[in-house]
Amino acid sequence: MKICAYVQRQYAKQNYKNECFDTRQFVGLRVVMDSLSRAGYPVEWAGIATVTEYDIVLVSLTADCDWWEFLKERVTWKKGNYKIIVGGAGVMHVTPFVPFVDYFSLGRGEESIVNLVRKLDGKEGYEDDSIIDAREFSPDKIYHVRQTDHVYPYEVKLTAKNSFKENAIGCNHKCLFCGYTWQRKFLSDKDFYRFSTGLFDMEDKERAMLDLFKDKNSIDWRHLRSTAMDGLSERLRFMVNKRITRHMLETFLYEMIHTEEIKPHRMKFFNIVGYPTETEEDAFEFLDVLRKIDLEPGRKLQDKAWGIVLSSMHFNPTPLSPLACAPVSYKNHRHNLHNLLAPKLSGGYIYSGENLWCVEGMGTETLETVIMRIIAMRGKAEDTENIERLCRTKKFWSASKPVQQMTLEKYFDIDYLFGEFDSKTLPTRYLRTYCAVEKFYDKPPWKEPWIIKPKK
Numbered sequence: 018m019k020i021c022a023y024v025q026r027q028y029a030k031q032n033y034k035n036e037c038f039d040t041r042q043f044v045g046l047r048v049v050m051d052s053l054s055r056a057g058y059p060v061e062w063a064g065i066a067t068v069t070e071y072d073i074v075l076v077s078l079t080a081d082c083d084w085w086e087f088l089k090e091r092v093t094w095k096k097g098n099y100k101i102i103v104g105g106a107g108v109m110h111v112t113p114f115v116p117f118v119d120y121f122s123l124g125r126g127e128e129s130i131v132n133l134v135r136k137l138d139g140k141e142g143y144e145d146d147s148i149i150d151a152r153e154f155s156p157d158k159i160y161h162v163r164q165t166d167h168v169y170p171y172e173v174k175l176t177a178k179n180s181f182k183e184n185a186i187g188c189n190h191k192c193l194f195c196g197y198t199w200q201r202k203f204l205s206d207k208d209f210y211r212f213s214t215g216l217f218d219m220e221d222k223e224r225a226m227l228d229l230f231k232d233k234n235s236i237d238w239r240h241l242r243s244t245a246m247d248g249l250s251e252r253l254r255f256m257v258n259k260r261i262t263r264h265m266l267e268t269f270l271y272e273m274i275h276t277e278e279i280k281p282h283r284m285k286f287f288n289i290v291g292y293p294t295e296t297e298e299d300a301f302e303f304l305d306v307l308r309k310i311d312l313e314p315g316r317k318l319q320d321k322a323w324g325i326v327l328s329s330m331h332f333n334p335t336p337l338s339p340l341a342c343a344p345v346s347y348k349n350h351r352h353n354l355h356n357l358l359a360p361k362l363s364g365g366y367i368y369s370g371e372n373l374w375c376v377e378g379m380g381t382e383t384l385e386t387v388i389m390r391i392i393a394m395r396g397k398a399e400d401t402e403n404i405e406r407l408c409r410t411k412k413f414w415s416a417s418k419p420v421q422q423m424t425l426e427k428y429f430d431i432d433y434l435f436g437e438f439d440s441k442t443l444p445t446r447y448l449r450t451y452c453a454v455e456k457f458y459d460k461p462p463w464k465e466p467w468i469i470k471p472k473k
């Protein structure tokens with residue numbers, strides 16, 4: 018059996034000039050490669066020119082948006098006898114992608130892919146409903162996202178200088194929009210979310226604001242560079258079970274700008290915009306918080322001001338999250354907060370004060386990018402033909418954003434994709450995870466506020 022891991026020429030997040038697996042730390046794939054090699058199946062690297070030399074091609078998709086870049090290459094592959102196994106966090110909804118792939122691996126792959134490869138090699142194997150055989154896929158069957166009850170026990174080499182040792186899985190919180198927590202069961206010796214060793218060395222640089230709040234002394238302002246609030250107002254945050262009160266956010270900012278022994282620097286705040294029921298009032302609450310904390314001291318604290326880069330993502334109805342059925346805002350949210358809250362300031366500022374400033378980050382997706390992501394999350398079997406056509410059309414990919422948006426509006430059913438679903442109509446109703454997320458599908462939190470409210 019000749020097996021390869023496929024390296025794309027380009028990925029959705031184009032961070033690197035030259036693509037290779039030394040610059041992209043695809044740890045899930047590295048773990049699968051390591052476990053295959055321990056089972057006697059060494060894995061080589063391949064690209065578009067060499068893929069036909071293999072019996073099995075492993076493809077790693079780390080986000081829903083990765084489907085498009087992969088398919089742009091996949092439709093140009095020469096025919097061959099290879100079997101394609103696609104896995105990774107980007108593999109959840111499979112309906113429109115069935116003709117392009119042989120097997121979809123859902124969730125942890127280190128055991129299930131070894132089992133599948135053994136079976137393809139003519140050996141005995143067990144039945145596994147975390148592997149979808151594309152020829153037999155039906156949205157009326159049930160498939161489980163594979164879990165594990167232990168971290169991967171071996172150290173895996175990522176680059177010449179860097180290796181990975183898994184020390185935790187998932188997150189202890191249960192934000193309703195977050196696939197990361199609902200698609201994998203939390204497993205850790207600590208009671209908070211952290212990056213694994215070797216993975217960008219981020220443990221001190223990014224922590225959930227909620228964890229920091231449990232123990233204020235655990236905040237290391239010298240190293241903390243980012244945190245997440247994930248909603249512009251207390252109402253929205255509680256609606257999605259991110260229980261950061263307005264008071265907590267104010268206290269965090271107050272402590273930040275009053276830490277005199279640390280020179281002010283930039284802090285990234287991850288945020289989500291476009292939630293169901295979101296209004297301008299929610300955005301103005303955030304502006305009020307900034308203004309209050311900046312003006313409260315009534316004096317200039319340090320010679321420089323602290324900066325916040327508000328990095329907002331367009332709300333996505335992530336498969337297997339309790340918000341999978343939610344309607345999605347059909348609006349271009351990039352620059353929206355700046356235009357609403359501080360149109361007279363230049364440079365994308367939302368607020369500019371004595372001790373604190375806040376600027377809108379450039380990362381908010383424009384609408385055509387959101388449409389492509391939602392197609393990957395909710396597309397129908399009938400969309401396959403148009404997906405393939407777009408992937409073959411170079412003109413589409415070099416067109417301007419408005420032209421891309423118009424093209425997508427012409428060929429896809431936007432009302433359906435951005436609409437609201439329930440447990441019977443949800444495109445990913447065939448997926449199951451470690452807990453019964455599906456019970457939320459007919460209890461929309463944006464309609465029935467059953468989530469715990471902040472204490473007044």
Ligand code: SF4
Binds near residue numbers: 245
């Ligand atoms: S959004 Fe962050 S804090 Fe919330 S569940 Fe996901 S990883 Fe955890």
